[in-house]
Amino acid sequence: MEDIIFGFYPIIELLKNNPKSFKKIYILDNKQSNNKLKEIFINIKKYSIPYYKTTRQWLNKKSKNNVHQGILGIIFLKKSKYHKNDIIKIIKKFKNPFILILDRITDPHNLGACIRTAVAAKVNIIILPKHHSSKLNSTVKKVSCGTSEILPIIFVNSLVQIIHLLKNNNITIIGADNKSKNIIYNNRIYFPICIIMGSENKGIRPIIKHNCDILLNIPLFNGINSLNVSVATGIFLFEIIRQNSF
Template identity: 60%
Template sequence: MKNIIFGIHPIINMLKTNPFSFKKIFILNSKKKSTKIKELFFYVKKYKICICKVTKKWLDNKTNNSMHQGCMGFLNKLTYFKEKNIMDIISFSKKILILILDRITDPHNLGACIRSAVAFDVNMIILPKKYSAKINATVKKVSCGTSDNIPIIFVKNLVNIIKFLKSLNIFIIGTDNNLINNTIYNYKLKYPICLIMGSENKGIKSIIKNNCDILLSIPTFNNVNSLNVSVATSIFLFEINRQNYIF
């Protein structure tokens, strides 16, 4: 399921931003021509993308019975970024905002984090090769196709990458739900920044915390001690953007 994307909104979003990534698009043969379907056909015709009408059984089989909404796209082989590309991305960036995701194994959470990262102009996302969800069709659907709009790099050792980023004077912000006074609203956060988010249950590893410049939390109320990682990621990224831009 690496080279497919399904769902009407993710497909239209990718048609708008990266139409030449499609090899073919498959549409349910009984699909009614709604406004969104008409929009999809507009881009298909504009970029001369091959389209095939198929049965629901065929779509169910190809998407592992996922919520495909009657359409699926087959993508060209994707080009993945590697560790050696990190310095290149930093060199060509006007401002530095990097997101590291530690132990995010749920593809729905990963997809939502990617969508927020693109929305808040993150330069790249770095993940560990082990204990991380991979970029599959579910991630693409939840991210609304934005996973192809940002460099995503899987690395062998997060600690080594963090040390490398620190050597470039990039400020490393770790997150910790157990902190009371060290909240994101109490500190002035200026670029260059690397934000590290951990899983909802385990957070970021202790060894990673020890290599952060600061640990911050989001203040919550009514005995709610933690937030979904994608929600927390959005809050952190928004606050960093808010402090560095005038809206």
């Protein structure tokens, strides 16, 4: 099976992190050379990746009229090498595990942005429900700029079961909830931690909230009731990093 990835930054990042995933690369004929394109050609030559010149019409059709910037890669689509049974094995590799659970993130743009933010924040593993969650499609890969290949991303049948598993391994479960009276900046948060983020409209499910150790919110002003989930995820993750860096 195969999938596509398009745009300069996603392709460059994937070339850096997993060049063997490329089957071939297509480049717009007469595409004006720039530093990004030169970098891509260096990696194409280095890893002997087949490449072809093509038309804008072909790229538009293949990318379903997304912004491809004149470049598109065909990549091998592999099944995840991780399973729910690997979760504890993975977190035990780290002194202070940092885990992100994303509940009901169905928009691939939001999922891709959350993944990129998680990688930037040095999250060790992302866990998602198999149902009511976007899959790791080409849009997710593009928005995440290829970072979806960097850290373990595991889909599970039951988040509640995983939460209990994490609790049994002394990991604090923190849920994001805009109705909570506990403000994230007023609470001292120590590793090991699992942050749970929900969709912008619905938040995390009630059964998930019930199983959290604490629910925290981000104070908002001027009548704004919620933030985009990727923005909220960034605030939570980097506030935790700030607290644990001093």
